[in-house]
Amino acid sequence: MEPQGEKPAEGEGVRITPQLLKARTGEFALESILLLRLRSLGLADLGCLGECLGLEWLDLSGNALTHLGPLASLRQLTVLNVSNNRLTTLEPLATCENLQSLNAAGNLLATPGQLQCLTGLRGLEYLRLRDPLARLSNPLCTNPSYWAGVRELLPGLKVIDGERVTGRGSELYQLCRDLDSSLRPSSSPGPRATEAQPWVEPGYWESWPTRSSSILEEACRQFQDTLQECRDLDLQATNSLAQAEQALSPAGATSSFIF
Structure with missing residues (x-):
């Protein structure tokens, strides 16, 4: 059964309580919580969330939030998703000095001036204000020049709305380009010039971080x-291909098939 917070009054949303947080994370001390998913719970009040002083990764997407006040105390916060809420300001995030990635698509941010509070976040590199695939946006995104305005206001950004600020295309596009480049045949002569080599050594994908980090883990x-x-x-x-090949083999090769 999904843990709940305090029972809201009629017409109100859910409020975050210590009981809700402890039930979802298994942590007894709120300061010990490093990673937290509170997606689509009908949250309207962040309650005691500001007491999670060690929080590094937070997902509040798909709720009914109109303010982020308690987040002002989360100085360790690195990744924040507040997409698909009802926010008209991001002002409390001005003190989240370690913030690197922010998804605020699908809110009510109407002017670039409402992003002014982010200018002091020197580590902020990834910002999303619209997400076409999820059909999420903000009113300010209707201005054709908003992308350039955001880039000018926040020159430290590397990615805006999934698109690289410099270079061509999205991060995924660039990754594919890098992979393609690594697979191009060598210019040196000999039979090895056209041999395809593995991208990584055997066992690479089983590697885990050598240092403890809730986000990496x-x-x-x-x-x-x-x-x-x-x-x-x-x-x-x-298996499906093998069965298809067996079914399409010359008549008489086999008399029956099991699918």
Whole structure:
């Protein structure tokens, strides 16, 4: 059963309480929570969230938040997702000095001036204000020059709305370009010139971070899960192809098939 916060009054949203946080994380001390997902819980009040002073990674997407006041005390916060809420200001984030990535798509930010509070965040590199795939945006994004305005206001950004500030295309595009380059045949003569080589050494994907970090550990867990899904899909595809080849083999080669 999904843990709940304090029971809201009629017409109000859910409020974050110590009980809710402890039930979702298993931590007894709020200061010990490093990573927190509170997605789509109907949250309207962040309550005691400001007491999670060690928090590094926070997902508050898909709620009913209109303010972020308690986040002002989270000086260790590195990654924040507040997409798909009802925010008209990001002012409390001005003191989140370690913030590197912010997703605020799908809110009510109407002017570039509402991003002025982010200018002091020297480590902020990734900002999302619109997400076409999720059909999320902000009113300020309707201005054709908003992208250039954001870039001028926050010159330290490397990626805006998933697009690289310098270079061509998205980060994924650039990654694919780098991979393509690494697979180009060598210019040196000999039979090895056209041989395709593995991208990484055997066992590379099983590596884990050598230093403790909740963000790195969580990323590795998600990657391992995705990698296992790919292996399962590959096995299913191999089995399906084998069955198809058997079914399409010349008549008389086999008399029956089991699917």
